[in-house]
Amino acid sequence: MGCPLTEFVFESVIRDGLGDLRTTPSKLDDIFSGFLAAYQSTQYGQAKIDEIKTYIVNNQIRIVQALGMAPMSVPCISIQLMRAAEDSDIQNIGNEFEERDDSTTPTVYIPTITPGTYNNTTGILTVVNAVDLSTVCPGWIYVDASDNKFAIGSGNSNLSGDKFINIGPGQTPDIGGDGRIESSIDVIRTERRMIRLRETISLGCHAKDDIHLTKLIYYILVYILKSRQESLITRGITLDAGDASLFDRAEEYQGENIFSRYTSVGCITEYIWDQGEVNLIDCFDATITLDSGEPNDC
Numbered sequence: 001m002g003c004p005l006t007e008f009v010f011e012s013v014i015r016d017g018l019g020d021l022r023t024t025p026s027k028l029d030d031i032f033s034g035f036l037a038a039y040q041s042t043q044y045g046q047a048k049i050d051e052i053k054t055y056i057v058n059n060q061i062r063i064v065q066a067l068g069m070a071p072m073s074v075p076c077i078s079i080q081l082m083r084a085a086e087d088s089d090i091q092n093i094g095n096e097f098e099e100r101d102d103s104t105t106p107t108v109y110i111p112t113i114t115p116g117t118y119n120n121t122t123g124i125l126t127v128v129n130a131v132d133l134s135t136v137c138p139g140w141i142y143v144d145a146s147d148n149k150f151a152i153g154s155g156n157s158n159l160s161g162d163k164f165i166n167i168g169p170g171q172t173p174d175i176g177g178d179g180r181i182e183s184s185i186d187v188i189r190t191e192r193r194m195i196r197l198r199e200t201i202s203l204g205c206h207a208k209d210d211i212h213l214t215k216l217i218y219y220i221l222v223y224i225l226k227s228r229q230e231s232l233i234t235r236g237i238t239l240d241a242g243d244a245s246l247f248d249r250a251e252e253y254q255g256e257n258i259f260s261r262y263t264s265v266g267c268i269t270e271y272i273w274d275q276g277e278v279n280l281i282d283c284f285d286a287t288i289t290l291d292s293g294e295p296n297d298c
Contacts, residue, residue: 004269006199007079009235011063014077014203016231017224018061025053031223032216052216061217067204074258075213077221078204082264090196090268097194097272101187109140110181113165115173123153123169133158133165137283141184142167145177151184189278197269204262214259225265238268 021027032052035044062076069078110133116126125142127133138154142165150167157164165181167173205221207213225232229239 002273003271004197004199004236006201006237006267006269007065007081009232009237010079010201010203010265011065012235013228013231014063014079014221014224017228018056018063018220021056021220025057028053028056028220031219055213056220067202073206075205075207075210075217077217078202078206080202080204081199082202083198083200085198086195087198090198092194095193095195097192099278100190100192100274102190104186104188106141106186107183108180109135109183113142113179113181115144115175115179118167118171118173118175119169120171121169123166123171124164125167125173125175127163127165131163133163136165136181139184139282139284141182142173142179143182144174144179146174148172148174152181184282185280187280189280191275191278192272193275194270194272197271199267199269201265201267202262203265204260206258206260208258211259214261218261218263222263232267236269239265 029049032049034040035048036046059075062073064073064076064078065080067078067080069076110131112129113127113131114129116128118125133156136152136156136158138152140152142150142152144150150171150173153166153168155166173179203221203225205214205217207217225239232239
């Protein structure tokens with residue numbers, strides 16, 4: 001998954017939301033239905049809602065990735081990271097995360113095995129060609145001429161004239177052609193780590209010479225964030241809480257008469273990375289020491 005790219009995710013969701021309203025402006029009737037209330041209808045009413053719909057359809061509200069870009073881009077919505085904290089109460093122990101398996105072709109250890117006979121009771125498969133079986137390990141896989149796979153157990157022989165491998169009793173190997181011995185490992189396993197970040201994103205609504213437009217963009221922004229929470233979650237962001245600041249004219253842009261309103265959105269994101277490849281073992285041979293102190297191969 002990599003780094004959360006939080007600001008870019010917010011941009012994508014807001015852009016989708018604005019595009020949806022531009023395509024389906026009738027949704028603005030619901031968002032601003034409060035203008036139809038008796039105490040609002042004389043001053044604003046349906047005429048104000050229609051004005052908003054016309055504006056959204058015919059004008060672009062830009063999205064910028066820094067507050068400093070607002071004066072050149074109004075009307076716009078600015079996105080800026082204000083805080084990112086690796087709080088201990090939301091972390092996994094040791095930053096552990098699920099491993100990932102990617103398919104791979106097993107390593108072929110012995111490319112050609114010519115089988116002789118198979119004993120259904122003992123599980124012994126004789127080998128008739130002059131091949132070195134000294135390295136064969138329990139846990140490796142015998143693949144017969146029909147690509148059937150059998151786990152090799154312990155008790156194998158590399159003696160000249162008496163070579164065999166143990167694939168277990170009750171099997172039905174194809175002994176009509178050559179097989180091979182390969183690794184049981186058919187994946188590359190990657191160890192991964194994850195940290196959770198509690199982030200605060202400042203979203204600013206900016207317009208020039210138009211107090212109402214700034215406020216209307218803010219209400220539209222709140223609607224987009226609330227109605228598209230599932231999109232945020234799907235894209236890796238879980239909303240925590242939001243706070244809106246007071247409406248005011250931005251002091252740093254007093255001469256340009258730019259009005260701004262901000263909302264700070266708290267969210268939790270995940271930063272996931274590959275730590276390294278896991279060393280997998282496919283040879284399970286072992287020697288168990290009995291109480292007598294004498295080793296017993298198994």
